[in-house]
Amino acid sequence: MKRLLAAAVLSAIVLTGCSYEYANEDGYRMVVINEGFPVPKNAYEIKPEDCTTEIAKSAKYKLKNIGDAEGTPPAEYLAEIEKWGWTELTDKRIGHTHYYEKEGKIISLIIQKNVFDVFEMSDDVDL
Template identity: 75%
Template sequence: MRWMLIPMLLFAAVMMTGCVYEYTEEDGYRMAVINEGFPVPKNAYELKPADCTSEIAKSAKYKLKGIGDEEGTPPADYLEEIQRWGWNELEDKRVGHVHYFEKKGKIMSLIIQENVFDVFEMSDDVEL
């Protein structure tokens, strides 16, 4: 019985390393760690965020395969989900793959890159 335990553990370890966090709309969304009212894909893996600056009050960085293409274009259904949570995109403020959203005077920034995205809660005194 013991001789079977080692191969089973090795097999389990190989299977677990093959798991990939990948974007799918069906997996749903959860609250961002920096703002309970801002959605992030449920299966996004949190990384060490960038340091905050005078313009950024809080930041979070996530890794998720398929979240953005080479140009940093986010999935349309993710943008729709953000709007369903009550955030309005400030489309006139968008710069490349940097999106800004506003809700009740709070401004969030979403930066999408290929397989990685950042969420920033902007400082209250920031002028866009």
Template identity: 70%
Template sequence: MKRVLLPVLLVVAAAVMSGCVYEYTEQDGYRMAVINEGFPVPKNAYEVKAEDCTTVIAKSAKYKLKGIGDEEGTPPEDYLEEIQRWGWTELEDKRVGNVHYFEKKGKIMSLIIGPNIFDVFEMSDELEL
């Protein structure tokens, strides 16, 4: 009986685990970032240990999300559009590689996209762009 039950349990466990993969889709929507209530992150992004703060970074959050970016750090276009819908303006002239800067009411946020992971930073007032 145990020999029959073990393979069945393994198949069920594998099916359950594969259903828990966090993947980027526009349809899942967005929520507030843990470090700034006014900055959106994909709703199904999984928060992981953030980077340490520095004199130019006031707060930081790191998220895992399959399909969020490519090797060049290009974010999905609909995510950039959602950030703008939330009132943020991209400072395109300040962009450096995969580091995107956004401004809203004097606050600067930085978004760094990588393959299946992204960082959101609230920049300190000491930052000079």
């Protein structure tokens, strides 16, 4: 019984240490829907929203502390997106929804407290 309890405690400690939390130092990788758009490397993919006529592709990620209560993303993440060659369409920003453009593609990034969505907009969308 003591061995079982010790194994359970050790598992809990290990799992807690592997939590998915935003840290700029962990780096970035490509989002699953667009090879040129970065997402934090330790973001955990979950079931995305359904596509619509305006949204060609979608991805949804869970990541602790990606946004604050108002959905404000870390400045380091926004800077990384620009490093990857994306230009924010600041005049199109609505609340915590950011739009980025690169080579004719438009990506919508919606940040909430511990979750974020990345949408590749359809080519015929007029923002």
